Amino acid sequence: MKQELTKKQAQKLMSIKGEVRGVTFKTDIEYILREKGKEGLKKVEQELKRLGVNLKYNDINTMTFYPVGLRALSLLVIKNTFNYSDDKIKEMGFFATKVSLIIKLFTRYFLSLQRVFFKEAPRIWRKHWTIGELFPVELNEKEQYAILRLKNFNLHPIYCYYLGGYFCGVLQLIVRSDRITFEETKCAFLGDEYHEYLIKWK
Numbered sequence: 001m002k003q004e005l006t007k008k009q010a011q012k013l014m015s016i017k018g019e020v021r022g023v024t025f026k027t028d029i030e031y032i033l034r035e036k037g038k039e040g041l042k043k044v045e046q047e048l049k050r051l052g053v054n055l056k057y058n059d060i061n062t063m064t065f066y067p068v069g070l071r072a073l074s075l076l077v078i079k080n081t082f083n084y085s086d087d088k089i090k091e092m093g094f095f096a097t098k099v100s101l102i103i104k105l106f107t108r109y110f111l112s113l114q115r116v117f118f119k120e121a122p123r124i125w126r127k128h129w130t131i132g133e134l135f136p137v138e139l140n141e142k143e144q145y146a147i148l149r150l151k152n153f154n155l156h157p158i159y160c161y162y163l164g165g166y167f168c169g170v171l172q173l174i175v176r177s178d179r180i181t182f183e184e185t186k187c188a189f190l191g192d193e194y195h196e197y198l199i200k201w202k
Contacts, residue, residue: 005073005080010051013073016155018131019065027096028074029057036082047077068131072156079158086161093165097173113174114139117146121170131155137196144202146171149186150195157189167199177201 032040041057048055053073060066079089117139125134132153139146148167153159164182172180179201186196 007052013069016069018068020068020071021128022060022064023062025060030099089161090165093162094169097169145200148197154188175201
């Protein structure tokens with residue numbers, strides 16, 4: 001059963017320090033329009049307004065920085081408005097990599113998995129977020145798995161699912177596999193020092 005968000009919860013999220021590029025909101029727009037149409041997007045904006053946040057998604061600038069709390073609140077409102085499951089949130093993260101121009105260009109020019117994983121992925125993270133540090137831990141192309149570690153990123157548990165889907169989506173653009181899965185083997189919300197993802201493509 002979903003729990004209705006309160007203005008107090010929204011304010012707490014909005015007080016979190018850090019910023020994120022507007023492009024991350026744009027991918028949400030694309031997903032909601034595909035799934036629920038313009039009326040669906042309007043419902044999300046109305047719910048945000050009820051929580052004291054007057055956000056118009058179409059006014060968001062792709063490269064402008066916005067509060068990270070607003071990003072988390074946006075995802076939570078979408079989840080609640082449409083009663084989305086955690087799997088649906090994973091799907092949103094995966095979908096984001098398919099419509100993000102930045103990610104498409106990024107994977108088009110860097111076809112080496114080694115380079116994408118160890119050099120470009122952390123750089124792209126820093127371009128999108130002012131919080132969190134992405135560390136590539138291990139890449140085993142023979143056994144077809146990779147381990148990513150995300151430190152200093154305690155925004156909200158909803159991102160455990162969203163980012164897992166997102167990382168799988170980026171990897172799929174490189175390895176061209178339909179059998180990509182992830183497991184969050186460590187989680188900062190469960191007492192670990194960081195988030196860690198085991199991603200497999202076999």
